[in-house]
Amino acid sequence: MKPAPFDYLRAASAEEALATLAEHGDEARILAGGQSLMPMLNMRLLQPRIIVDVSAIAELRKIDARDGHLAVGASVTQSGLMASPGLATRSPLLASALPWVGHFQTRNRGTVCGSVAHADPSAEIPLCLVALEGEVVLRSTRRRRTVAAETFFIGPLTTVRNPDEMIESVRFRLPKPGAGYAFREVAMRHGDFAITACVAVVDASGIRLAVGGVADRPVAKNWPLLKDDALDDALNAFAWELGGDDDQHATARYRRDLVRRVGRLVIEEARSCQA
Amino acid sequence: MPSLNAQAKHPVSITLNGRTRMGHASPRMLLSDFLRHELGAHGTKVGCEHGVCGACTIRLDEVAARACLTLAVQADGHRVDTVEGLAPEGRMTALQDAFNRHHALQCGFCTAGILMSLSDYLERVPKPTETELRDMLSGHLCRCTGYAGIVRAVMDVTGQTSGNADAEDASGRKEPVHV
Numbered sequence: 001m002k003p004a005p006f007d008y009l010r011a012a013s014a015e016e017a018l019a020t021l022a023e024h025g026d027e028a029r030i031l032a033g034g035q036s037l038m039p040m041l042n043m044r045l046l047q048p049r050i051i052v053d054v055s056a057i058a059e060l061r062k063i064d065a066r067d068g069h070l071a072v073g074a075s076v077t078q079s080g081l082m083a084s085p086g087l088a089t090r091s092p093l094l095a096s097a098l099p100w101v102g103h104f105q106t107r108n109r110g111t112v113c114g115s116v117a118h119a120d121p122s123a124e125i126p127l128c129l130v131a132l133e134g135e136v137v138l139r140s141t142r143r144r145r146t147v148a149a150e151t152f153f154i155g156p157l158t159t160v161r162n163p164d165e166m167i168e169s170v171r172f173r174l175p176k177p178g179a180g181y182a183f184r185e186v187a188m189r190h191g192d193f194a195i196t197a198c199v200a201v202v203d204a205s206g207i208r209l210a211v212g213g214v215a216d217r218p219v220a221k222n223w224p225l226l227k228d229d230a231l232d233d234a235l236n237a238f239a240w241e242l243g244g245d246d247d248q249h250a251t252a253r254y255r256r257d258l259v260r261r262v263g264r265l266v267i268e269e270a271r272s273c274q275a
Numbered sequence: 276m277p278s279l280n281a282q283a284k285h286p287v288s289i290t291l292n293g294r295t296r297m298g299h300a301s302p303r304m305l306l307s308d309f310l311r312h313e314l315g316a317h318g319t320k321v322g323c324e325h326g327v328c329g330a331c332t333i334r335l336d337e338v339a340a341r342a343c344l345t346l347a348v349q350a351d352g353h354r355v356d357t358v359e360g361l362a363p364e365g366r367m368t369a370l371q372d373a374f375n376r377h378h379a380l381q382c383g384f385c386t387a388g389i390l391m392s393l394s395d396y397l398e399r400v401p402k403p404t405e406t407e408l409r410d411m412l413s414g415h416l417c418r419c420t421g422y423a424g425i426v427r428a429v430m431d432v433t434g435q436t437s438g439n440a441d442a443e444d445a446s447g448r449k450e451p452v453h454v
Contacts, residue, residue: 001324008302008348009278020278031346038344039325042305050278051302053349079338103414105392106326108338109345191413 003041007050014059014139017052017166022141024050026163031055032075035102035110036118055111060168065090069135069171078107078115078125091172092273093132093181093199097124100183103191113167116152119159122194122213124185126153130218131199131210132173136161139168146171153217179203182269184262185213188249195250196258200266202274209235209263214244214255235263279348287351291316292360300347307331309347310357318358318387322416329415332388333357339395358387361394370394373428381419389415389425402433 011017021028027049031037040046054060060074063084070090072081078101081087081094088095101124102110115125116136129136129149136152138145138161149170152159161167175181185197194213201208202225210220221238223231239259244252279285284299291314298313305324310316310333322330324343331342334356361368367375370393380386389412396403396411403411408429412422430436 002305002308003303005281005301005303007278007281008346010349031349034344034346034349035326035341038346041303042324042343049281051346055349099410102326103329104396104411105329105332105339105341105414106344108395109335109340189413190410 001042001044003038004044004047006041006048008053009050010053010056012057014054014057014166014168015141017054017057018139018141018164020050020052021164021166028052028163030074030117030166032111032114033077033109034114035106036114036120054166062169065174068174070094070174071137071169071171072112073169074111074113074167076112078102078110078112079104081112082107090174091132092175093128093183093201094172096181097128097183097199100124100185100190100194100197113170116170117159117161117167119153119155119157119217120193121156121216121218122197124183124194124197124212127197127199127210127212127218128183129170129172130220131201131208133220134173135171136167137169137171138162138165140165144168150220155216176201176203178274180270180272180274182266182273184266184269186258186262193249196255196262198259198262198266200263200270202267202270207231207267207270209238209267211238211242211259211263214239214242214259231264231267232260235260238263285348287313287347289350289352290354292356292363298347302346302348304347305343306333306335306345306347306350306355307342309350310342310355313347316357316359320384320387322384327416328385329388329392330385332391332415334391334395337395339392356391356394358390361390370397370428370432373432374425377424377428377431379420379424379428380417385415385417385419389417393429397429397433402435403429405430 029048031051031053055075062073064071082098134149136147180202182200185194187194197212199210207223212218239256244255246252279302284301287300288297296314300309307321310319320330322328326341326344333342336354
């Protein structure tokens with residue numbers, strides 16, 4: 001398996017990368033860590049004319065906590081974010097979910113923004129971004145715009161990003177006082193794509209449950225502080241609403257059952273660790 | 276900076292196991308193929324070519340990475356370490372020696388990648404628990420050993436079990452957990 005031929009540009013600045021995107025549109029692809037894009041190229045599912053490598057751009061390698069968000073730049077790797085100081089307090093959810101992203105060897109190069117750009121429906125980082133009501137900052141030569149995570153993902157490997165835009169950063173909301181967070185996933189082996197992954201955020205005002213691996217994108221639902229049968233009923237309705245399909249890994253019915261059971265488990269865990 | 280043309284081959288210079296090596300690559304050439312075909316460094320193996328099997332794992336600027344998910348032109352000017360560089364004096368490292376004693380390989384196809392992962396991982400986590408180790412090993416496929424020998428070798432070399440593989444077997448080792 002070898003990629004089809006392409007030109008290669010190692011961009012020295014975001015401006016240079018954006019100018020190339022503006023010139024080539026959807027014939028260009030951004031390469032950051034390559035852990036999602038390179039398999040797509042090797043399998044020739046994508047055959048861009050030019051690859052724009054942004055991994056060497058220092059200005060995109062920033063992690064900032066400000067304005068109520070943890071902003072992660074386009075060339076920050078998953079292991080770089082995992083090793084960043086104070087992640088457990090700045091984002092307890094990411095601290096517990098990142099070890100489930102791929103493997104040690106792929107997290108070393110795979111980027112946080114790259115996973116969001118790739119938009120696999122079962123990927124952990126897009127799920128966390130939706131669960132935390134995060135934002136995607138898109139930049140082109142024309143403008144910079146911010147899109148809510150819940151409207152950014154529109155289907156499998158499909159987002160609202162225009163061909164001339166690149167993800168400059170993604171912004172995860174910082175922990176809310178008094179909120180508890182929990183993450184769990186079920187996969188064939190640790191590091192495989194999730195059959196189903198669930199995130200719960202529980203605070204005094206209610207429950208937010210986000211589910212990946214079932215619908216064609218990560219989906220979140222808000223409820224008041226439901227308990228007992230009312231919570232089971234809500235989980236059951238949500239499991240049907242997500243409309244998963246059978247595939248080689250699991251049936252839709254099994255996925256619905258995971259939403260009911262793992263959903264319940266993460267909600268209880270998030271409740272028990274409310275700060 | 277001008278882009279590199281798809282149809283041409285471009286000079287790529289890397290520091291391979293401490294030595295500067297130069298070759299030529301078209302932009303689409305994978306680092307795994309560059310190492311093997313252009314530089315003749317055949318220690319790095321090529322398996323799935325989509326990042327799953329781990330056979331091609333090398334260290335790029337000291338961190339473990341998949342050579343099949345890296346372009347040769349991306350590695351230009353960077354440091355690459357492969358299995359050939361582990362034992363420069365011709366004597367196996369303690370980790371390689373433990374692999375030998377604990378039968379941590381059979382066909383050996385996965386071994387180069389696993390050794391390169393471990394050489395990075397054990398610098399960060401000098402005494403991993405078995406659970407942590409098996410989590411890390413989930414990034415490698417070994418179809419011969421069932422991973423038991425690999426786990427024993429690492430536990431031995433990190434000073435967490437006795438060095439005698441046979442004695443350990445006789446005492447009844449734990450049921451292997453699937454990674």
